Amino acid sequence: MAAVMIGAVPHKASHTAVAIGAAEEPLGQLRVRACVAQAGRLLAWAQAWPQRTWAVEGAGGTGHLLAQQLVSAGERVLDVQPELGARVRLLAAGDVNKNDPNDARSVAVAALRSAGVREVRPDDHAAVLKVWSKRYRDLGRNRTQAACRLHAVLGELVPGGVPKAITTARAARVLKALKPAGAVETARWELAADLLDDLRRIDTRIREARKKPAAAVAAAGTSLTGLSGVGPVIAAAVIGEVRDVSRFGSRDRFAAYKGTAPIEVSPGQRKVHRLSRRGNRRLNHAIHIAAITQAGHRHSEGRVYYDKKLAEGKTPKEALRALKRQVSNSIFSCLQADARQAPAGAGDPGGQQGNGSVASAAGLHPRRRLFGQATPGPGHHPTTAASGPAPGRTRNARKTNRTS
DSSP states (O other): OOSEEEEEEEOSSEEEEEEEOTTOOEEEEEEEESSTTHHHHHHHHHTTOSSEEEEEETTTTTTHHHHHHHHHTTOOEEEEOHHHHHHHHHHSSSOOOOSHHHHHHHHHHHHHHOTTOEEOOOOOHHHHHHHHHHHHHHHHHHHHHHHHHHHHHHHTTSTTOSOSSOOHHHHHHHHHHOOOOHHHHHHHHHHHHHHHHHHHHHHHHHHHHHHHHHHHHHHHTOSGGGSTTOOHHHHHHHHHHHOOGGGOSSHHHHHHHTTOSOEEOOOTTOOOEEOOOOSOHHHHHHHHHHHHHHHTOTTSHHHHHHHHHHHTTOOHHHHHHHHHHHHHHHHHHHHHHHHHHSOTTOSOTTSOTTOOSOOOGGGTOTTOOTTSSOOOOTTOOHHHHHHOOOTTOOHHHHHHHTTO
């Protein structure tokens, strides 16, 4: 353990750092302005403690840039989640005011006493996948917003509005058939036409944005795309969020990390489990989409497993959760296989970058092919299943995701 722990609370305009010793006694504090020289000033101040470790609050969010600058300078940096620092501040003896120095000290104490704090590593190819996965997800949200607004306006022009999912072609036909009467209807018709143009632009951006994660996943050489329901977009989201699969000791811990493992709430002698709302929700959603894609293809092994759970008396939601857990196990096996096949010294800690051969999921469990490569059958289109549902067009997926 380092002799000195330096807690850092980054903000948009400034960063506050507090150094504490092994006994949690404060040794010094510094506040620097967020600028080009921010890392240099912090390092110059920290030279008084050669044996030091940095604890940055939210190193995957607001503190990402500062954490990466410190790592690039050869420093050891830990990522402390804001919840950990808040717990330390809550349990601190006495009345601890909420300010940056106290927050930074709480972050340092949390890093000093918590065994599960993750060490920050330099950005690698997984960061590229995360960037383009987030872009694709954001465009999907923008499309949903634009489609909902267009639905609302058309509902004021046409009795009943546009039934079912709205498309640009369907909305264009509706607008073309309308003959607005009066200034109010004309204004609403023009607004609907503007929203339709927005929807068309977003659809174009989505088609272009889909190419980015596809190229990045191809460069990663992952075997994830060999799984049914996992296309480039889903694979990019998984690798971008997981990064280093070796930090999960087992597939159970991997499932708990993304909330596909149930939580035990056992009163007395009864053993009861309930749905987990914890974990990485972005990763949970990616596996949810893969699961409903499998369940939607009658001749896939995932659908066979889903039907089996229904026959056992499970509800559709419970059967889908069970399928998600099996998909999670297969994804974990693929990530482990990719890590083993990565060349020594590859830049990606998870073993994704530099993997020249795409491993087949069939080789992971020769006698257990559940949820491996898609099983072709009538009505099954591997290309469509692999790419996953387009953002903004997964109404059923979003509906079931509330209970997933």
